[in-house]
Amino acid sequence: MFILINLKTYVCDPIEIAKAANSVSSELGVRIAVAPQSIHLKEVVETGVETWAQHMDRGGEKIRTGTITSTGLSEIGVTGSLLNHSEHRLLLAEIDENVQEASKMKLETVVCANNPIQIAAVTSLNSTFVAVEPPELIGSGISVSKAAPDVVRDAVDSARRINPKIPVLCGAGISTGEDVSTAKELGAEGVLLASSVAKAKDPQKSIEELLSDI
Amino acid sequence: MFILINLKTYVCDPIEIAKAANSVSSELGVRIAVAPQSIHLKEVVETGVETWAQHMDRGGEKIRTGTITSTGLSEIGVTGSLLNHSEHRLLLAEIDENVQEASKMKLETVVCANNPIQIAAVTSLNSTFVAVEPPELIGSGISVSKAAPDVVRDAVDSARRINPKIPVLCGAGISTGEDVSTAKELGAEGVLLASSVAKAKDPQKSIEELLSDI
Amino acid sequence: MFILINLKTYVCDPIEIAKAANSVSSELGVRIAVAPQSIHLKEVVETGVETWAQHMDRGGEKIRTGTITSTGLSEIGVTGSLLNHSEHRLLLAEIDENVQEASKMKLETVVCANNPIQIAAVTSLNSTFVAVEPPELIGSGISVSKAAPDVVRDAVDSARRINPKIPVLCGAGISTGEDVSTAKELGAEGVLLASSVAKAKDPQKSIEELLSDI
Amino acid sequence: MFILINLKTYVCDPIEIAKAANSVSSELGVRIAVAPQSIHLKEVVETGVETWAQHMDRGGEKIRTGTITSTGLSEIGVTGSLLNHSEHRLLLAEIDENVQEASKMKLETVVCANNPIQIAAVTSLNSTFVAVEPPELIGSGISVSKAAPDVVRDAVDSARRINPKIPVLCGAGISTGEDVSTAKELGAEGVLLASSVAKAKDPQKSIEELLSDI
Numbered sequence A, B, C, D: 001m002f003i004l005i006n007l008k009t010y011v012c013d014p015i016e017i018a019k020a021a022n023s024v025s026s027e028l029g030v031r032i033a034v035a036p037q038s039i040h041l042k043e044v045v046e047t048g049v050e051t052w053a054q055h056m057d058r059g060g061e062k063i064r065t066g067t068i069t070s071t072g073l074s075e076i077g078v079t080g081s082l083l084n085h086s087e088h089r090l091l092l093a094e095i096d097e098n099v100q101e102a103s104k105m106k107l108e109t110v111v112c113a114n115n116p117i118q119i120a121a122v123t124s125l126n127s128t129f130v131a132v133e134p135p136e137l138i139g140s141g142i143s144v145s146k147a148a149p150d151v152v153r154d155a156v157d158s159a160r161r162i163n164p165k166i167p168v169l170c171g172a173g174i175s176t177g178e179d180v181s182t183a184k185e186l187g188a189e190g191v192l193l194a195s196s197v198a199k200a201k202d203p204q205k206s207i208e209e210l211l212s213d214i
Helices: A014-028 A038-046 A070-075 A092-104 A116-123 A149-162 A177-185 A203-210 B014-028 B038-046 B070-075 B092-104 B116-123 B149-162 B177-185 B203-210 C014-028 C038-046 C070-075 C092-104 C116-123 C149-162 C177-185 C203-210 D014-028 D038-046 D070-075 D092-104 D116-123 D149-162 D177-185 D203-210
Strands: A002-006 A031-035 A050-053 A080-083 A108-113 A129-132 A168-171 A190-193 B002-006 B031-035 B050-053 B080-083 B108-113 B129-132 B168-171 B190-193 C002-006 C031-035 C050-053 C080-083 C108-113 C129-132 C168-171 C190-193 D002-006 D031-035 D050-053 D080-083 D108-113 D129-132 D168-171 D190-193
Touching: A002 A014, A002 A168, A002 A203, A014 A031, A014 A038, A014 A203, A038 A050, A038 D038, A038 D070, A070 A092, A070 D038, A080 A092, A092 A108, A092 B092, A092 B116, A108 A116, A116 A129, A116 A149, A116 B092, A116 B116, A129 A149, A129 A190, A149 A168, A177 A190, A177 A203, B002 B014, B002 B203, B014 B031, B014 B038, B014 B203, B038 B050, B038 C038, B038 C070, B070 B092, B070 C038, B080 B092, B092 B108, B108 B116, B116 B129, B116 B149, B129 B149, B129 B190, B149 B168, B177 B190, B177 B203, C002 C014, C002 C168, C002 C203, C014 C031, C014 C038, C014 C203, C038 C050, C070 C092, C080 C092, C092 C108, C092 D092, C092 D116, C108 C116, C116 C129, C116 C149, C116 D092, C116 D116, C129 C149, C129 C190, C149 C168, C177 C190, C177 C203, D002 D014, D002 D168, D002 D203, D014 D031, D014 D038, D014 D203, D038 D050, D070 D092, D080 D092, D092 D108, D108 D116, D116 D129, D116 D149, D129 D149, D129 D190, D149 D168, D177 D190, D177 D203
Parallel strands: A002 A031, A002 A190, A031 A050, A050 A080, A080 A108, A108 A129, A129 A168, A168 A190, B002 B031, B002 B190, B031 B050, B050 B080, B080 B108, B108 B129, B129 B168, B168 B190, C002 C031, C002 C190, C031 C050, C050 C080, C080 C108, C108 C129, C129 C168, C168 C190, D002 D031, D002 D190, D031 D050, D050 D080, D080 D108, D108 D129, D129 D168, D168 D190
Antiparallel strands: none
């Protein structure tokens, strides 16, 4: 299972969370990554934890202002980027270009989508992972693996039919070890989660809890 | 072959073109549709020609200002709508929602895309047609079927692998009968074209010319 | 007072409303305009009523797909266009360009804004009118002239300080004659309204009601 | 004069430039700030140079993914943010909200605009500075102060008429000491520049050159 912790714009201590994630990852041998705000990426990389960007913009050859480029992410040692998160939707053509740009810079990508049909669509774009997150459950505290098991199962089926080599993650409301183990049973090879760690009083405990059932 | 004439924002006489298209369509038994600006949709429908919208917005339950809804298009007798034209790109989630809304209102859809990879992606969204148009050839006068036959062939292959029931159109620079017949040989079941008819002195002649080789 | 009836995407009979507005306007000598969906603009123009677009896109020299141009609106006899409605926000640079394009085509413009500060900003762009509409009151049934008289008064003051020749309209929740007369007392030279006419069983009565107190 | 060096997405060494800017600023007693990519903000702050963001997103109460918030910028010691740069245009309503959010967090703001009319508009929004940059000159190597002195002069006049307390910067093609001194003579109280420093072999020399004539 791949555990990707998206810190969103939560007010939290990204370094504390990064260190906790890194230590649990080493201890349990589970792949755990942290996606902080862009202003914290470099210092999170320096903790040694696998670090992801929450978003990446199209660069191409064009010079721009106020955007996050694959070149910049690659230079500072980031592993990959979320793309098309439900809180940062992209044009289809942008997702395609971003995945290709990331791939040239040896960055991994997780392309998010709302439902199994969109998962089928994005699986054709050859990202490293795809992730299904029903928007109505994001931030709800209700776990997708419990509340919408069919969405996860159908997303896994959709992606497999298009390209069985691209693993499916799921997200929305994931906070317990049971949520993670259920996601695994449904065919997901990882989870996206945010508030349950970012808002936790004891981030390390909250991460250990996520892994308690697998 | 399905011939879809997109009048874009060209200054032209949409009624004259609609009548010409309707007459050539009846005479030769070829499916021809005209996509005028939204302000001309109703009068183009009234000529009897098959009429398409150039774009449709998300409606859902929400009341909005200045948008084109599936309900509105359906009420005035439009057959379908282009979506995600390279001059009007949409979010992936919007394309999905728009295709579903159109389908509920019995409207057909052509989802456009830049290249074979994006064609694979949009074919998963279950529109009536998909259309490949390399943006660099749009409005260039250089025909996609001559300049980029591999793009058309690969788009047809991509779409077939995902869903063989969804026909592929191609567009960009189509202006002669040979362009259309080459497109057909490459596996396209129709073409999108614009300037060669919209800017023609004699639209009827230009439409007949397109059909001279099939 | 200028009464601008925005039909938004409401399912209603734009022709019936246009005729009612035209007849009340003639009878009472009050300027009343109707802004239907773009697909109905031409037939609304043909009723003789003053007709406005709900939105207009940038055209410039560039050919586009699925957009509404000043050239198109001008050709079919539309008087003007709303711009930057709270349900169709625009980039600042777009508002500037659109106002200028409209002006070249002899189209009037109403630039909408959320609050008195934004009203001051848009008044510098030289549109025909500016309109203040607090987004939280739009569609609420609670009249801006009653619930937020200070917003209207401050918007009028803001605009006057920048350019006293540009009249200020107000909108959101306007449905009664008292709402309109209060708006007038607060310094507004017109009102924007939508649901109270678009959803009325008897549109003519609802329009007469609006004018009952001025 | 306020010298704001926007590093855009140029591949350059932000720390070297920050140190050079800081040293020239101290030596000559001129206010100089550096605006690196968001991923470099924190380490640029740590050099001691005045540090600006190239862009800031709306935050409000809402949690988002992949955006740059005023809270985040404030926490790491950034002084302010560019808003509405011609390579990152914003909705009018966003500029208003962003300026207000920044102000609550004690962040300064430079709101950019294309021309004197838009400068008048944005001056009403109460940012710390406004900046006029004709888009056609950005990255051109042709200085706005030489090629378009009227644009600078009219922008200064426009802003003064609205609010004489808001200083006007100018930008586009600024690279020499003469460009800066001419800008000053035209009434600008600072300059925005990018490539002449970001692409310089010797950044310190390029910054000293900018200040050689004032």
